[in-house]
Amino acid sequence: MSDRFWRRAFRLETGPKRVERDVNQEIAFHLEMRTRKLVAAGFTPDAARAAALADFGDIPGIRNECLSIGRDRERAMKISDLWTNARQDVAYAVRSLRKQPAFTAVVLLILAIGIGANTATFALIDALMLRPLPVPHAEQLVTVGDPSQTGSMSSGTPSTDVVSYPAFADVRDHVTTLSGLYASAGTSSLDVRVAPSAPDPAVTHPRARYVSGNFFAVLQVHAAMGRTFGEAEDVAGGSPVVVISHAYWQRELDGEQSVIGRQISINGVMLIIVGVTPEGFTGDVIGASTDLWIPLLMQPQVTRYANWVDDRNVSWLLMMGRLKPGVTLAQARGEVSSLELHSILDHAAPDDRPIVEASVRETQIRIEPGARGFSYYRSTYARALVILMAAVVLVVLVVCANVANLMLARSAARSREISVRMALGAGRSRLVRQLLTECLVLGAAAGALGLLVATWAVRMLLRIASQGPTPIPLDAHIDGRMMAYTGAVSLITMAIFGVLPALRATRLDLATTLRGQGRALNALGSHTGGFGIGKWLVALQVALSTVLLIGTGMLVHSARQMATVNLGMDRDNLAVVSVEARKAGYSGPRLEALMRDLVARVERVPGVTAVTYSKNGLFSGSEGATGIRVPGYEIRVDSEKYVTFDAVGPGYFHAIGAQLLRGRDLSDADRRGAARVAVINETAARFYFGDTNPISRSFTRHDTAFTIVGVVRDVEEQDVRAAPVRRAYFTMSQLAGSDGSYVLEVRTTGNPSNSAKPIREAVLAVDRALTPEVDPVNSLIRQSTAQDWLVVQIVTFFGALALVLAALGLYGVMAYSTTRRTGEFGIRAALGAAPGAVTRMILREALTLTALGVAIGLPAGLAAARLTRGQLFDVQLVDPISLITAVVVLVATAAVASYLPARRAARVGPLEALRAE
């Protein structure tokens, strides 16, 4: 180190030039010494020089060899120098950060929250929207149909969002642009017994999907154990086999090696486990990992009451194919949609054909890149996640501004140290590097902490998102990519908050700083110089907080509307009890008797005031539509004949608290054999009958006439956001094809949760196979709006966080400013300024900053509010309540944050100010 060290210390020449000069000088010295010796021995100078050259040998060759060695050495030293410097910088940075534990802790905390929130949101977005299926060449996959319809089934006019089995088979057999096309569909809830021969076998309800035999072949997934499905599974009648996921095998079958060949019972049908999928493969549905795969053609055996396989009018399958090499998505789209459309039209009933054609004209058959699989949650949560990400980005910006401000204040406080070091000869680049290293160290530590925050936050987000009995089974974990993301975010954050203060700190006027921060009156004029950026940063924070607060206000307002909106029924003190009547084997008259029995039993439960039942239930996600003909109403468009309908029990509207506008409720007298009656809602009445009275008028459904006996106010039965639709209500006894599983609606005197146990017992007393579940309607509504709540809660949290950070920033800047201006205040006091005047001056300054921030933030917030439009319920885009609240909250916060520094400034006396000099 010696030579180089001293050269460094005295700023001597280093580098390649020096190497060359050294070598030349060394050779010259050698030749000179040798010549001198030979002259001394009696040679003439010329002869001596010639001999010296000859003795030396090949001078250019040796010179070059020496040069290349020297350059090598130089390079190696430069690298080791850099390394040593970096190590020194890091050590110095750690030391100086540890000297100010409070500052370091605050910065780390703020940064870790910002980075953690960012990473957690990104993890969710990644899991739901970015990560491809873990199968080979996922980019070749294409989905056919609406990828969000992972559990849909519709009967009637064939649809193209999901398709029937015969339509799928037609496309699969004729397609040429795809190397394979499979179909899959969700199952209804299955009763699975993994140990069917046990005396009282445990029943579970795993997530299963029906898949065509080529499912695994198209996805190119091979069994980890046993085999997957093949052509044998596509033979009519199906084959009684099942493939299980690795996770299910571990969870329910204890990872037993002998599991292949074992029989499990699914809805009472024995299926043989033939294979286990590789670990990590969770099926083709993102956000709902599949446990079991059952051959599609087994559906009629597994769900005995319905055969969907042979029926062209039952649409229930999603399709996924793999593009042949060289085929573009557009080519496949063209071929597949024409094959599908022809298959449907060739077999459609004459009535259905125009409907299918119209719907395909309106919305093309959806054929999209399938690398990310199917997902129900993707479409429902995508918008929410985008809003979250936007909120997080705002928070990160606030964090950056805040930390930059802290660093700025700190480097200003260290200006003496920095000027001393510069006076001692430290290079500016070296000092900048050193300040940057400090940021890097902070950034790295914050990144590590941020990962911890993120891991925790992802779990929390998922828990908030999935309140209630159905958690979102999303695999949002922190992996290497997430760490890379966090690393990038930390680095960028670091760069933003680190570079500026570092550059400023080293651009000091050495003389002024060393003389003692300038005199007090000098500060009057110049304090704005090193400090203007700080103020701008605070204004920026206020602006960003304004945006967040406006968004928060609008979302909270919207959520309140949603929670209190009149749904047309009395939602409080109302519970629904699901009853699995179909699975328990009830149908026809037996089912009617069962429901009567259940109503009678549950009515006797203490605290229950009314009981009824309906097929679809309330906020269950299940609806049905039917075509009706109303004499006197001419249908112009086919869709005008459809009404949403439900089969209900006596006293339905009374029990759910709906308001009858005309006529009467359905009653026990409207039973099988009596005159067929129906109740329609306000929307249907207005649509079909206009201003005329619909009571006693009639309509036909499936050639059966029903007389309207009542008109009820519109009830939102499934979706708080949906616009009211035309509805018709029939009694179960008078409606053909009303078999199924029913839901009891139970009105109680108090909180329905308190009566849940006796109600369940009353149902079980009728039949233990009914497996009743009791849910208050309000909690079902809450679940149906879970993602709204998720967004509201998280955005509120972020809004509060941003507000606190902005307040901290404002406080910091004002406190720092007043400390620096102690002398000025002293002089003012000496000249007779009242303490109140100084306080007012500081407050005015803080409020000016806030006003500046708000002035920038308001238009930005109004623009950003558009982003939340899809999320809003009953709230205008320019929502005065939210705007005023945001401004008031900000101004109040600013006043509080600057009051302390202002008071302190007012108490400065002339003597104190002089002592501070």
Next chain:
Amino acid sequence: MADTLDVNLTRGTLDLLILKALSWGPRHGYGVVEWIESATDDALLVGEGTLYPALHRLERAGHVEAEWGLSENNRQAKFYRLSATGRRRLHSGSASWHQFVEAASRALRSAAPQEA
């Protein structure tokens, strides 16, 4: 020298000689050449210049350290000094060199192989 057998001075041997030359204290390159010439009666060094790449290689490897200083006649000269690793290298190197030479000499002096 012309009629003597050309025994090439291997790089390893030259390195050892340089380290030995520096073992009494710092010398400049020319001093190392002079010492080797006088210590070996001009028997070994063919081109004096070949010494310098060897010296620089030793410097790069950290066996010697270089520093500019003033020569006996007040000229700027690059002085080389043995480092701690250089000294260790000299000791281990000369030990194995002696073993090698002894083995080689024994072989050269040996009588005709005995028939078994």
